[in-house]
Amino acid sequence: xxxxxxxxxxxxxxxxxxxxxxxHLHWGYWDxxxxxxxxxxxxxxxxxxxxxxxxxxxxxxFIDIGCGIGQPAIMLAKAKGCRVDGIxxxxxxxxxxxxxxxxxxxxxxxxxxxxxxxxxxxxxxxxDGGWFFESIFHMGxxxxxxxxxxxxxxxxxxxxxxxxxRPTITTEFREFVNKHIHSTFVAMEDYPxxxxxxxxxxxxxxxxTDNVMPYLVPKLKETLTKYDMVIKDTIKEDSDxxxxxxxxxFEYMRDNLGYMLATARKI
Numbered sequence: 001x002x003x004x005x006x007x008x009x010x011x012x013x014x015x016x017x018x019x020x021x022x023x024h025l026h027w028g029y030w031d032x033x034x035x036x037x038x039x040x041x042x043x044x045x046x047x048x049x050x051x052x053x054x055x056x057x058x059x060x061x062f063i064d065i066g067c068g069i070g071q072p073a074i075m076l077a078k079a080k081g082c083r084v085d086g087i088x089x090x091x092x093x094x095x096x097x098x099x100x101x102x103x104x105x106x107x108x109x110x111x112x113x114x115x116x117x118x119x120x121x122x123x124x125x126x127x128d129g130g131w132f133f134e135s136i137f138h139m140g141x142x143x144x145x146x147x148x149x150x151x152x153x154x155x156x157x158x159x160x161x162x163x164x165x166r167p168t169i170t171t172e173f174r175e176f177v178n179k180h181i182h183s184t185f186v187a188m189e190d191y192p193x194x195x196x197x198x199x200x201x202x203x204x205x206x207x208x209t210d211n212v213m214p215y216l217v218p219k220l221k222e223t224l225t226k227y228d229m230v231i232k233d234t235i236k237e238d239s240d241x242x243x244x245x246x247x248x249x250f251e252y253m254r255d256n257l258g259y260m261l262a263t264a265r266k267i
Contacts, residue, residue: 021039021040021043021223022039022040022041022043022044022071023040023069023071023100024040024043024044024046024047024068024071024072025068025069025071025093025134026043026046026047026068026072026133026134026161027042027043027046027134027212027216027259028040028041028042028043028044028045028046028212028215028219029042029045029046029049029208029211029212030042030211030212030215030219031211035215038219038222038223038226039219039220039222039223040223042215042219046161047071047072047075047133048075049261050072050131050133050159050161050261051072051075051076051079051080053157053159053261053263054076054080054129054131054157054159055129055156055157056076056080056082056128056129056157057080057081057082057128058080058081058082059081059082059083060082060083060128060129061082061083061084061085061126061127061128061129062076062080062082062083062084062085062127062128062129062130062131063084063085063086063087063120063122063126063127063129063130063131063148063151063152064076064084064085064086064087064130064131064133065087065117065120065130065131065132065135065136065139065144065147065148066087066088066117066132066133066134066135066136066138066139067086067087067088067093067097067112067133067135068086068088068093068097068133068135069093069096069097069100070086070093070096070097070098070100070101070110070112071100072133073086073097073101073110073112074100074101074104074106074110077106077109077110078104078106082109082128082129083109083110083111084109084110084111085110085111085112085113085122085127086110086111086112086113087112087113087114087115087116087117087120088112088113088114088115088117089114089115089116089117090114091114093112094112094113094114097110097112098112117135117139117144117147118139118140118143118144118147119147120147120150120151122151123151124150124151125150125151125152125153125154126151126152126153127151127152127153127156128152128153128156129152129156129157129158129159130148130151130152130156130158130159131158131159131160131161132144132148132158132159132160132161132162133161134161134162134163136160136162137162137163137183137184137185138181138182138183140184141184141186141190141194142194142197142198145194145195145197145198145200146198146199148198149198149199149200149266152266153266154266154267155265155266156265156266157203157263157264157265157266158200158263158264158265158266159261159262159263160260160261160262160263160264161259161260161261162186162259162260162261162262163185163253163257163258163259163260164185164186164187164188164257164258164259164260165185165186165187165256165257165258166256166257166258167187168256169185169256169257170256173252173255173256176252177252177253180249181249185257188205188207188258188260191205191260191262195262195264199266199267200264200265200266200267201264201265201267202262202263202264203263203264203265204262204263205260205261205262205263206260206261206262207258207259207260208259208260208261209258209259209260211259212259213254213257213258213259214254216250216253216254217247217250217251217254220246220247220250221247224243224246224247
């Protein structure tokens with residue numbers, strides 16, 4: 001699956017996220033007070049929420065597993081003063097994240113690795129904290145958590161932003177996302193056992209479905225309209241079809257998935 005994920009995120013379509021979501025490659029958080037926020041602002045807010053859940057100090061080492069183009073890692077390093085390693089299977093993402101860290105003057109604190117998140121090139125118990133930020137569903141939850149457990153020190157906090165399957169999820173949807181975005185999803189109720197099997201104590205789960213899913217499609221449509229020319233310049237051919245595919249995908253995910261933030265401690 002890792003080769004398929006690399007192909008997806010190295011493609012022109014996979015590079016649109018930074019344009020659409022304000023240098024982020026993840027979704028956003030809205031509530032009644034911020035319902036008018038655009039996708040970029042909501043994505044930034046979700047990153048701030050994730051940072052608030054981390055337990056990491058100045059000069060401690062943190063691993064961003066599936067780091068995208070590095071925006072959350074940069075924000076975390078600035079906020080907490082920690083050192084961050086990010087790992088991505090995409091050469092485009094690794095190069096972009098490295099350039100962004102240099103532009104931010106943080107190349108001494110941020111290092112982005114091109115590699116497989118299921119085989120992180122670091123020794124056991126290297127890191128004081130870590131997260132999966134909308135990435136674990138590309139890796140297989142059990143295997144990804146075992147590898148995270150290997151590289152985290154005992155007592156380290158792991159934070160996960162994940163899309164969980166709803167009780168009404170269909171077999172057709174599971175097959176569709178496995179084929180097209182190389183992803184598998186688990187239920188929130190599966191997390192305690194998954195964590196325990198990998199050597200983690202589950203501290204808590206926040207179900208933020210209502211802060212993400214109802215806004216997802218209208219905010220995407222708003223953003224696609226705003227960045228229409230950027231998209232056409234990037235894709236060049238069949239951009240209208242690609243936009244329709246994005247909307248269809250987000251509608252399909254909205255109808256079958258929820259959104260959760262999990263926090264755990266390495267035992």
